[in-house]
Amino acid sequence: MSKPITFSFNGQQITAQPDESIRACAKRLGFDIPGICSGINPHYRTDGSCRLCMVEIKGERTLAASCKRQPTDGMDVSTTSPRAEASRRMVMELLLADRPAFTPSTYQPADRFLTLGEQMDVSSSRFTPAADGSTPDTSHPAIDVDMSKCILCTNCVRACQEIQSNAVIGIAGRGHLAHIVFDQGDALAFSSCVACGECVQACPTGALLPKAMPHPVLKTETVDSLCPYCGVGCQVTYHVKDDKIIYTDGRDGPANLSRLCVKGRFGFDYTHHPDRLTKPLIRIEGVAKDPAILNGGDAFGQFREATWEEALGHAAASLESTCEEFGADAIAGFGSAKGSNEEAYLFQKLMRTAFKTNNVDHCTRLCHASSVAALMEGIGSGAVTAPFTDAEKADVILVIGARPSQNHPVASTYIKAAKRDGAKLIVLDPRGQALSRHADYGVQFKPGADVALLNAMLHVIITEDLVDHAYIEQRVNGFEEFSQHIKTFTPERMAEKCGVDAGTIRAIARTFAQAKRAIIFWGMGVSQHTHGTDNARCLIALALITGNVGRPGTGLHPLRGQNNVQGASDAGLIPMVLPDYTRVDDDFGRGRFETVWQMALNPVPGLTVVEIMHAALAGDVRAMYIMGENPAMSDPDLNKARRALASLDHLVVQDIFMTETAMLADVILPATSFYEKTGSFTNSNRQVQLGRQVLPPPGDAREDLIIIQDIAKRLGLDWHYKNTAHVFEEMRRVMPSHAGISHQRLEREGSVTYPCTSEEHAGEEILFGEGFPMASGKARLVPAQTLAPDEEPDEAYPFILTTGRMLEHWHTGAMTRRASVLDALEPGPVIALHPKDLAQLGLVAGDGVTLTSRRGTLTAATRADSDVPQGVVFLAFAFHEAAANLLTNPSLDPFGKIAELKYCAVKVEKT
Numbered sequence: 001m002s003k004p005i006t007f008s009f010n011g012q013q014i015t016a017q018p019d020e021s022i023r024a025c026a027k028r029l030g031f032d033i034p035g036i037c038s039g040i041n042p043h044y045r046t047d048g049s050c051r052l053c054m055v056e057i058k059g060e061r062t063l064a065a066s067c068k069r070q071p072t073d074g075m076d077v078s079t080t081s082p083r084a085e086a087s088r089r090m091v092m093e094l095l096l097a098d099r100p101a102f103t104p105s106t107y108q109p110a111d112r113f114l115t116l117g118e119q120m121d122v123s124s125s126r127f128t129p130a131a132d133g134s135t136p137d138t139s140h141p142a143i144d145v146d147m148s149k150c151i152l153c154t155n156c157v158r159a160c161q162e163i164q165s166n167a168v169i170g171i172a173g174r175g176h177l178a179h180i181v182f183d184q185g186d187a188l189a190f191s192s193c194v195a196c197g198e199c200v201q202a203c204p205t206g207a208l209l210p211k212a213m214p215h216p217v218l219k220t221e222t223v224d225s226l227c228p229y230c231g232v233g234c235q236v237t238y239h240v241k242d243d244k245i246i247y248t249d250g251r252d253g254p255a256n257l258s259r260l261c262v263k264g265r266f267g268f269d270y271t272h273h274p275d276r277l278t279k280p281l282i283r284i285e286g287v288a289k290d291p292a293i294l295n296g297g298d299a300f301g302q303f304r305e306a307t308w309e310e311a312l313g314h315a316a317a318s319l320e321s322t323c324e325e326f327g328a329d330a331i332a333g334f335g336s337a338k339g340s341n342e343e344a345y346l347f348q349k350l351m352r353t354a355f356k357t358n359n360v361d362h363c364t365r366l367c368h369a370s371s372v373a374a375l376m377e378g379i380g381s382g383a384v385t386a387p388f389t390d391a392e393k394a395d396v397i398l399v400i401g402a403r404p405s406q407n408h409p410v411a412s413t414y415i416k417a418a419k420r421d422g423a424k425l426i427v428l429d430p431r432g433q434a435l436s437r438h439a440d441y442g443v444q445f446k447p448g449a450d451v452a453l454l455n456a457m458l459h460v461i462i463t464e465d466l467v468d469h470a471y472i473e474q475r476v477n478g479f480e481e482f483s484q485h486i487k488t489f490t491p492e493r494m495a496e497k498c499g500v501d502a503g504t505i506r507a508i509a510r511t512f513a514q515a516k517r518a519i520i521f522w523g524m525g526v527s528q529h530t531h532g533t534d535n536a537r538c539l540i541a542l543a544l545i546t547g548n549v550g551r552p553g554t555g556l557h558p559l560r561g562q563n564n565v566q567g568a569s570d571a572g573l574i575p576m577v578l579p580d581y582t583r584v585d586d587d588f589g590r591g592r593f594e595t596v597w598q599m600a601l602n603p604v605p606g607l608t609v610v611e612i613m614h615a616a617l618a619g620d621v622r623a624m625y626i627m628g629e630n631p632a633m634s635d636p637d638l639n640k641a642r643r644a645l646a647s648l649d650h651l652v653v654q655d656i657f658m659t660e661t662a663m664l665a666d667v668i669l670p671a672t673s674f675y676e677k678t679g680s681f682t683n684s685n686r687q688v689q690l691g692r693q694v695l696p697p698p699g700d701a702r703e704d705l706i707i708i709q710d711i712a713k714r715l716g717l718d719w720h721y722k723n724t725a726h727v728f729e730e731m732r733r734v735m736p737s738h739a740g741i742s743h744q745r746l747e748r749e750g751s752v753t754y755p756c757t758s759e760e761h762a763g764e765e766i767l768f769g770e771g772f773p774m775a776s777g778k779a780r781l782v783p784a785q786t787l788a789p790d791e792e793p794d795e796a797y798p799f800i801l802t803t804g805r806m807l808e809h810w811h812t813g814a815m816t817r818r819a820s821v822l823d824a825l826e827p828g829p830v831i832a833l834h835p836k837d838l839a840q841l842g843l844v845a846g847d848g849v850t851l852t853s854r855r856g857t858l859t860a861a862t863r864a865d866s867d868v869p870q871g872v873v874f875l876a877f878a879f880h881e882a883a884a885n886l887l888t889n890p891s892l893d894p895f896g897k898i899a900e901l902k903y904c905a906v907k908v909e910k911t
């Protein structure tokens with residue numbers, strides 16, 4: 001480390017840290033030198049291009065841009081010298097001439113340049129503006145462009161290229177001809193823009209604006225909260241006027257550093273949609289539940305409005321009578337990973353104490369259940385070992401079966417930045433994707449062949465002795481047996497099985513093993529298979545034998561999906577475990593909960609999501625309480641799942657919309673959306689953060705936490721939680737991993753990472769630097785065999801159907817199809833096929849096709865997509881009119897009990 005520098009700033013002696021710019025030093029001292037680049041977002045590279053921050057340095061002929069210039073010992077800097085002041089004013093006047101008369105905007109970031117002018121006391125210009133031939137471009141559904149307002153500060157270029165690494169925005173022309181351009185011509189709508197809106201937030205003049213900002217100008221209130229969508233956990237500031245969210249800004253949270261994606265920035269208005277449920281509803285007596293209602297019909301017509309009193313009474317009584325008549329395990333509950341930690345905690349407590357059933361699960365079962373099974377078995381803990389931001393500290397990044405630039409867009413920005421800064425990126429996925437185009441190795445392999453590919457990599461690493469012997473010696477059990485097992489998995493033998501040539505397998509194996517710090521990210525392509533646990537076992541082995549768990553820049557990171565799937569799991573929304581992963585069949589652990597909850601609990605693990613559906617169909621589960629999940633769209637083999645739901649004696653649904661699941665309910669309880677309640681949420685990095693209430697609930701809708709508590713009271717539980725903070729206090733008492741966290745601390749610090757065992761504990765970002773929470777203190781290698789997917793293509797069903805997501809839509813579409821910008825960007829279902837397959841089937845993109853599997857059939861338009869391999873079709877499961885899960889295979893992984901949502905056989909026919 002070089003030593004601090006002392007220099008004179010406006011006559012005052014000050015000390016600069018090494019690498020600090022003059023401007024940053026001044027700011028530290030409370031002196032704001034005007035400027036646009038890092039002045040707007042401290043994470044932006046300073047550019048020196050606006051020339052607003054010029055200072056005079058004694059003895060130098062020209063003025064210096066203080067954002068770029070670093071002080072040296074003894075330097076004499078002045079911001080107030082007549083030359084510096086005159087220059088800055090002149091620059092401001094020149095910039096002002098570039099921009100037509102100022103009309104203040106509702107979108108406040110758009111006014112920053114003018115505010116800067118006011119601060120400098122420059123509001124008009126001596127110069128005549130050059131003719132600007134540009135016309136506003138309103139082609140894009142999310143962003144309006146008006147380049148007549150552009151002052152060429154280039155913030156948008158840095159936003160797009162350096163912060164989000166999307167490279168859509170650039171500069172064309174030189175000198176006075178320089179102007180901002182998009183990558184495919186003039187209109188933004190035709191560019192490859194993914195509408196993250198980073199450029200909009202960075203633009204100080206309103207040349208880039210969120211579409212349709214209201215006029216006249218409104219003064220908005222702001223509320224600091226989170227994004228309700230994915231497990232990245234972006235912090236967001238909501239700008240609200242008259243109980244409406246007008247726009248959002250990314251906040252400087254640890255996971256997002258002010259960045260957002262299209263959903264967080266533009267996807268909020270589902271909460272204002274007229275479809276919101278605002279009154280409790282009860283099924284009209286005599287109206288049968290018919291899954292056909294899901295194909296169209298008057299869903300609301302099946303119900304009548306009820307008071308809360310009646311609806312809650314009805315819901316509680318029906319669950320209670322079922323329990324009395326058929327026993328505890330005739331009841332099941334699905335809690336929600338869209339809800340807060342406190343809601344998840346109370347939901348599972350309700351099921352376990354009111355009914356004494358462990359039949360309580362949530363969408364994690366269809367998500368990372370297999371990853372968690374493998375992690376618990378291998379390293380004794382199911383959460384990530386390092387945050388995704390550690391990608392920037394890694395020198396090799398492996399991404400497998402995940403599509404972060406689409407599903408965790410902000411997390412992907414760190415991966416792309418790391419690659420740009422010299423890290424090697426390996427992307428392993430049957431489909432091509434945006435991230436593969438950044439990769440050193442973008443390897444497309446056969447769907448379902450992960451074990452073959454990974455075992456071959458493990459073979460290379462072990463036979464070429466690229467393992468970390470010291471690490472294995474100290475931290476890992478089972479290496480000898482594992483080495484024996486891996487012997488037969490030569491790359492040559494596996495090449496055909498996985499569709500990757502032996503040379504490439506060797507190259508990626510060596511690249512990974514030779515890294516000083518390697519980190520692995522994985523997703524649903526790994527977990528959603530009947531051999532999902534085996535896939536994850538291989539990844540764990542890869543990290544362990546190369547010594548890549550427990551240090552910064554290394555680790556295992558199954559990218560968590562929902563905004564609170566980590567927290568919901570931690571809080572015990574899982575049939576085999578109580579909060580903090582205390583097994584229900586562990587007498588000692590369960591005993592702790594029995595003491596605090598003051599009653600005996602059921603020691604037998606309950607049924608999982610798909611098992612509950614099977615039990616419902618068999619008449620064993622007869623009543624359900626479903627909060628914030630839409631299994632009538634998200635479960636596999638929907639014809640069966642929907643029949644199962646319809647066959648229940650009693651179904652209570654607590655949601656914000658009339659979902660496909662709600663259409664089969666007996667009682668519907670209208671809940672608050674994310675924006676209408678306060679609670680804590682835990683992201684993929686194990687960072688616990690506060691979501692704060694932004695809006696009042698619509699109509700008679702009530703907070704989820706209050707509804708759960710009202711039902712509990714009617715079931716005879718003596719609950720008196722005053723608010724979410726009060727619930728959290730109980731949680732930290734029974735969850736040692738959260739003991740040091742409180743709502744007050746979250747308010748104060750913004751984010752606290754668990755495990756955090758005391759108020760003084762900072763929380764642990766990187767886990768297992770010392771050892772693993774296993775009986776022996778060591779991790780365990782578990783061998784995996786190559787097994788075929790459950791249902792392979794054949795003559796009758798020659799294509800592989802793979803399902804998943806698209807950037808703009810969230811799961812079952814309940815929220816995003818009601819968000820205006822997102823819906824405009826992707827308005828309907830599309831079946832993606834390779835162009836060659838389309839041609840072979842005699843189709844052109846856009847033609848309709850019917851997809852049929854052994855379980856169901858659906859119709860939608862095709863889209864040509866050369867990222868989809870030949871022989872495969874892709875469909876997202878967000879569209880009720882072509883619900884992908886009508887086709888999917890419900891066969892389960894034996895360990896994680898997850899279904900094979902990424903692989904089944906279908907036929908494709910022209911409609």
Ligand SMILES: Nc1nc2c(c(=O)[nH]1)N[C@H]1C(S)=C(S)[C@@H](COP(=O)(O)OP(=O)(O)OC[C@H]3O[C@@H](n4cnc5c(=O)[nH]c(N)nc54)[C@H](O)[C@@H]3O)O[C@H]1N2
Nearest residue numbers: 401402403407431447448523524525561562804807810811
């Ligand atoms: N926009 C958006 N973002 C989301 C969500 C959303 O609905 N929409 N949902 C959130 C949730 S809950 C989750 S769990 C995450 C999921 O995020 P991801 O894990 O990224 O989910 P998917 O897109 O379903 O699948 C990931 C990849 O698996 C690949 N794949 C398919 N078959 C195989 C295979 O056999 N082997 C391998 N290795 N890969 C395969 C697919 O080609 C795809 O690229 O996203 C979260 N983020």
Ligand SMILES: Nc1nc2c(c(=O)[nH]1)N[C@H]1C(S)=C(S)[C@@H](COP(=O)(O)OP(=O)(O)OC[C@H]3O[C@@H](n4cnc5c(=O)[nH]c(N)nc54)[C@H](O)[C@@H]3O)O[C@H]1N2
Nearest residue numbers: 363366367628629630634654671673674803811812814901
């Ligand atoms: N074919 C196929 N199927 C899949 C997958 C796949 O890749 N392919 N992925 C699986 C995965 S990983 C997951 S995580 C699941 C997701 O499956 P689900 O969790 O069933 O899907 P979501 O659409 O996220 O459902 C959330 C529900 O909560 C409601 N909601 C939103 N906010 C609130 C709130 O604050 N309170 C209440 N009470 N309700 C609220 C929404 O309206 C919506 O109905 O899908 C799984 N299914």
Ligand SMILES: [Mo]
Nearest residue numbers: 366367561562
């Ligand atoms: Mo998920």
